[in-house]
Amino acid sequence: MNLLEKVNIWADILGFGFWIVVIAVFWIGDFAVRIITKRFSKKVLGKEDVKAWSIFKYKGPVEHH
Amino acid sequence: MAELEYAPIPRRFFHFAHLICIVGLTISGLYIRFPFYQGGMTFMKWAHYVLMYVVGVNLILRIIYCFFTVDKSAYKDLAIGLKDIKNTPAVLMYYGYIKDDYPHIAKYASMQKMTYDLFWVLLFIQGFTGFSLMWREQLLSWCAGPFGGVAIAAAWMRVFHYIGMWIFVIFTTIHAHLSIQEGYPIMKHWIFWVTPPWLKGEWEEMLKKGEAHH
Numbered sequence: 001m002n003l004l005e006k007v008n009i010w011a012d013i014l015g016f017g018f019w020i021v022v023i024a025v026f027w028i029g030d031f032a033v034r035i036i037t038k039r040f041s042k043k044v045l046g047k048e049d050v051k052a053w054s055i056f057k058y059k060g061p062v063e064h065h
Numbered sequence: 066m067a068e069l070e071y072a073p074i075p076r077r078f079f080h081f082a083h084l085i086c087i088v089g090l091t092i093s094g095l096y097i098r099f100p101f102y103q104g105g106m107t108f109m110k111w112a113h114y115v116l117m118y119v120v121g122v123n124l125i126l127r128i129i130y131c132f133f134t135v136d137k138s139a140y141k142d143l144a145i146g147l148k149d150i151k152n153t154p155a156v157l158m159y160y161g162y163i164k165d166d167y168p169h170i171a172k173y174a175s176m177q178k179m180t181y182d183l184f185w186v187l188l189f190i191q192g193f194t195g196f197s198l199m200w201r202e203q204l205l206s207w208c209a210g211p212f213g214g215v216a217i218a219a220a221w222m223r224v225f226h227y228i229g230m231w232i233f234v235i236f237t238t239i240h241a242h243l244s245i246q247e248g249y250p251i252m253k254h255w256i257f258w259v260t261p262p263w264l265k266g267e268w269e270e271m272l273k274k275g276e277a278h279h
Binding site: 004007008011014015018019022023026027030031033034037049050051052053054 | 159162163164165217220221224227228230231234235238239242243246
């Protein structure tokens with residue numbers, strides 16, 4: 001197999017590979033994370049939208065005595 | 066006075082024509098590489114050629130519109146400056162779920178600008194590599210030596226064209242996702258020409274702050 005054929009095959013593998021990863025990360029993963037964080041921020045924090053890290057840092061409701 | 070609009074009608078039209086062409090070029094291009102049904106090669110090659118000319122004319126008209134019409138300052142919205150580079154970590158943290166927001170210093174975020182700039186640069190590269198498959202002697206004679214001849218240079222151009230297609234497809238996939246997730250009303254404005262009532266006010270505010278050009 002010469003260099004041209006190798007590059008062609010690797011373009012197939014990396015092209016489809018990255019595309020599938022991008023679809024999985026963005027169209028499926030990011031979409032799911034956005035739905036979860038949006039619902040959490042609205043229901044629990046009472047905010048319009050926050051990112052996952054803010055939710056991760058959330059320590060629970062503040063107790064008032 | 067310049068047209069006071071977030072995305073003037075010609076810009077939306079160019080974007081829509083470009084969108085149709087890119088979808089058609091990707092499907093026909095993938096078919097030429099992997100014929101996924103029988104008997105479609107002639108049609109797909111013709112479709113690829115026709116759409117190639119349409120996307121090329123669209124690009125030329127878009128450039129003319131960008132520099133010589135009422136919209137001639139809008140190209141500045143795509144210019145990447147030091148403040149954009151400095152803002153990039155904040156944008157990355159926002160998309161990495163770490164920060165709840167990032168400083169909005171321009172009409173487009175820094176990575177958005179980089180992607181849009183990549184698109185038009187890539188279009189020229191795709192144009193050259195694509196046309197060089199048709200007019201090998203005329204376009205490749207000057208650089209054929211290191212490749213080992215015009216025929217081999219053309220074979221490499223085909224591979225470069227294919228790699229360029231994947232870069233286009235991958236970035237367009239991200240662009241489509243973020244346009245729906247991050248700016249659904251703006252996406253509707255661009256694709257379906259539905260203008261949200263608040264857009265004019267927001268656009269005027271952006272212009273006032275110097276975050277955008279028209």
